[in-house]
Amino acid sequence: MHKFYTASFDASIYLQQPTSNAGLDPILEVGKLYYGANKEIQRTLIKFNVTTVSASITSGEITGSWRGYLNLKSANSTGLPLEYTIYANAVSESWDMGQFMRFEATASSPNLVSASIQQGVSWRFRNGVNRWQENTIGGSAVFVSGTTGSANAEGGIWYTASQASQSFSYQPDDIRMDITGLLNRWISGSFVNNGLILRHGLVNEADSLDYGSLKFYSKETGTIYEPKLEIVWDDSLFSTGSLRPVTGSAEEGYKVTLTNLKTQYPKDTKVKIRVKGRDTYPLKSFGTTFAYDQSKYLPTTTYYQLEDYITGETLIPFGDYTKISCDSTSNYFILDLTTLPIRRYYKIKLKIVDSGISTIIDDKFTFEII
Numbered sequence: 001m002h003k004f005y006t007a008s009f010d011a012s013i014y015l016q017q018p019t020s021n022a023g024l025d026p027i028l029e030v031g032k033l034y035y036g037a038n039k040e041i042q043r044t045l046i047k048f049n050v051t052t053v054s055a056s057i058t059s060g061e062i063t064g065s066w067r068g069y070l071n072l073k074s075a076n077s078t079g080l081p082l083e084y085t086i087y088a089n090a091v092s093e094s095w096d097m098g099q100f101m102r103f104e105a106t107a108s109s110p111n112l113v114s115a116s117i118q119q120g121v122s123w124r125f126r127n128g129v130n131r132w133q134e135n136t137i138g139g140s141a142v143f144v145s146g147t148t149g150s151a152n153a154e155g156g157i158w159y160t161a162s163q164a165s166q167s168f169s170y171q172p173d174d175i176r177m178d179i180t181g182l183l184n185r186w187i188s189g190s191f192v193n194n195g196l197i198l199r200h201g202l203v204n205e206a207d208s209l210d211y212g213s214l215k216f217y218s219k220e221t222g223t224i225y226e227p228k229l230e231i232v233w234d235d236s237l238f239s240t241g242s243l244r245p246v247t248g249s250a251e252e253g254y255k256v257t258l259t260n261l262k263t264q265y266p267k268d269t270k271v272k273i274r275v276k277g278r279d280t281y282p283l284k285s286f287g288t289t290f291a292y293d294q295s296k297y298l299p300t301t302t303y304y305q306l307e308d309y310i311t312g313e314t315l316i317p318f319g320d321y322t323k324i325s326c327d328s329t330s331n332y333f334i335l336d337l338t339t340l341p342i343r344r345y346y347k348i349k350l351k352i353v354d355s356g357i358s359t360i361i362d363d364k365f366t367f368e369i370i
Helices: 050-058 180-188 202-206
Strands: 002-006 009-014 027-035 038-047 067-072 083-090 147-149 157-159 164-169 175-178 196-199 212-217 228-232 254-258 270-279 302-308 314-316 331-336 344-354 357-369
Touching (some): 002 050, 050 180, 050 228, 067 180, 254 357
Antiparallel strands (some): 002 228, 067 228, 083 196, 270 331, 302 314, 344 357
């Protein structure tokens, strides 16, 4: 099962605009680059409502060994090296997203944004009023035990424990980072949920190399690609009852169909999709049951995948968390449509792995969320 949660707050902060807020900007940025002799560092803060995740665990909806991933969609990043690593840490102090866009002027300073302190999070301030770290000695920060940040305590303060990361090597720059450790900290209460900060390593930010600017769609984007928290777990159950197994191969021996797939589903619903396997050419018998109506169960190594029908983008991939279940009626799977964009069409594919051979079933099983 894959369940998605949208971000509650996000904003990027910039070394070269230390008091400017970008809470309403449609783009998030993480980077380090040089404009001549001037160094720019960009970091991004994102916060999710972890209480809803905790409630789903408590209620038994999320079961077993679940994992959590941060998903960010690239938006024309520039100047990236071939290899680099992005880190995520739990923010140790509260912050306000703010209501400005980057480079947006204020009434008090219409021509020079950086000269005016804007309400909301920025490189220097966590809410437009309070600095990130008030305790300093001789201009250097005195960090609370277990936290760190830049030497002058600007650009955010974060916990060092349960750090997450994602390394890239000749790869697309979309982020799908495992942040299970951070989620467990927030859910257990050992960290207050002030969201996370995405950044390059402090050592990398201090060197003389240029790492370009990673750009991602924010929650304020007009696209379907806002930041998502993805929780995954294996929800499959397999009890065949009196059903018989399919025989032969998926390409020749039997047919697979979705028997109760509707053309439209309301938003924020959870649906149970029935998967039926039957012989392509059933043998004649003396029974009174129509042979084509008889359902047989598929191999336990059968998976589903959800795609955006228009773009072809995979939203929920084949894998250990999309196994097909089975009961005494037929195979099935549960599809959680919560937070998926409405007024869009989606396509379901099936994959059957049998005797080491994978067969993809792509019969245009489509539906729309309304």
